[in-house]
Each structure stands twice: as structure tokens, then as C-alpha cells.
Amino acid sequence: MLTVDFDRLRVGRGTRFVDVGAGAGRHSFEALRRGADVTAVDLDEVELKAVAGMFDAMGQAGEVPPGGSGRVQVADIGELPYPDGHFDTVLASEILEHVPADDRAIAELVRVLAPGGVLAVTVPRWLPERICWALSDAYHANIGGHIRIYRADALQAKLERAGLVPTYRHHAHALHSPYWWLKCAIGVDREHHRLVDAYHRLLVWDMIRKPAVTRLLDAALNPLIGKSVALYFIKPVER
Numbered sequence: 481m482l483t484v485d486f487d488r489l490r491v492g493r494g495t496r497f498v499d500v501g502a503g504a505g506r507h508s509f510e511a512l513r514r515g516a517d518v519t520a521v522d523l524d525e526v527e528l529k530a531v532a533g534m535f536d537a538m539g540q541a542g543e544v545p546p547g548g549s550g551r552v553q554v555a556d557i558g559e560l561p562y563p564d565g566h567f568d569t570v571l572a573s574e575i576l577e578h579v580p581a582d583d584r585a586i587a588e589l590v591r592v593l594a595p596g597g598v599l600a601v602t603v604p605r606w607l608p609e610r611i612c613w614a615l616s617d618a619y620h621a622n623i624g625g626h627i628r629i630y631r632a633d634a635l636q637a638k639l640e641r642a643g644l645v646p647t648y649r650h651h652a653h654a655l656h657s658p659y660w661w662l663k664c665a666i667g668v669d670r671e672h673h674r675l676v677d678a679y680h681r682l683l684v685w686d687m688i689r690k691p692a693v694t695r696l697l698d699a700a701l702n703p704l705i706g707k708s709v710a711l712y713f714i715k716p717v718e719r
Contacts, residue, residue, distance in 0.1 A: 484710050
């Protein structure tokens, strides 16, 4: 399940790509399938170990084009261990809402991006996220949970002040918003409930099968209730 458009990210063979806050690696895997030089960064060593294992499995299965490579790095978004301008493409998907010092994190994302490179940031969209917070404190009030709700214009302004030029914006995962509203209403800590389980099975079926009807429905609803907002930027080339 991808939140960003990899064509807009200009990811291809040899692209120096970093996925900051990679988590389970879904975006890192797609970049590797496109032949990029991928670095998956996260604080969770256990998840990164699984990501590294998948990188190896993809190589053994012949899913990595010539020149593609993948590695993992345990690091904090506020102090990335790379020189200035090290990456052609920087992605931070669903991570800034967890970070107390988001201005510092944004400065680091911009610092490691090469001039002329592309940066994409995704965060939960204001309205679906606000509904989740209203329905359940447990949804966000936990260690490592969401500490803020962004408005897209305000987040874009932060990145512009950091020196980037906005190029595009879209929403994603509309079908996931009702799932989280339902889960929050019933109780996020409630292990099983027939309605939540049924909706989850629907989402898994949709992700695996990608039927036209749900793809069209998701696209139609994204402008209204898309769960995430994705913002794209270019770092200007100094003259």
C-alpha cells in the first residue's frame, strides 16, 4: 500500500533514495523494485532487521534490477548521519506527526537532499485525524503516538520556509478513514470486533486484488476523506 506517487518522486535505476521513518519498509521495497540505491532509516531495530531480510529475499528472487541495492540504518530523523546533499530523493511518510521537534526534523530532511532533488512528506489529513482524536484518546495518547494534527497548508509553509519549492499535493487511502473511525468508536484496544474485523478483511482484499470498483471509489473519495495528504517539493539549485 503506497501513499506516494513514485513517478512524481522520479525514482529509477541508480536514484539515491532514503526512506526516513521506513517502518516495515513498504516504500523502500517499491524503490528497490525500481532499481534505486535505497537506504531505509528508522529507530526500530527489529523492524529494520525484517526490512533488511526482505531486501535480501527480493534480490534472491530476481526482483531487483541491475544496480539496485538496499541497506538499513538505525538513526533519528533529527540527526541523520549523512552529509549535505547525499540523496536524490527523500521520503518521510507518516512520521512527522510523531516527532516533537518537527522543525529540526524538516531541516535535516532538507539538508540531506541534493539540490534539484525531490522530497515528499505524508501525514494524516486534518479532518479524518481530527475525527479519530475526538472518538478516542487511546488512538493518539500513547508513547510514540501522534502528538499533533497538521493542516496541509501549514505544513507546506514549514517546508517552504526550510527552502523547498512545492510542486504537487494529493490525498490517499480514503477507504481507510472509515476503518479507523469505526475502530476508534469501538475501542482501539479492543482486539476483535466483527465489524472491525470485517472491514479489515475488505481492506486486505482490496490491497491484494486491487479491483477496479474499489480503486475508483477510493479515487473519488480521496478529495473528501483521504486518510493521508502527500506533499511534494523540489530543492532549488543554487546559482
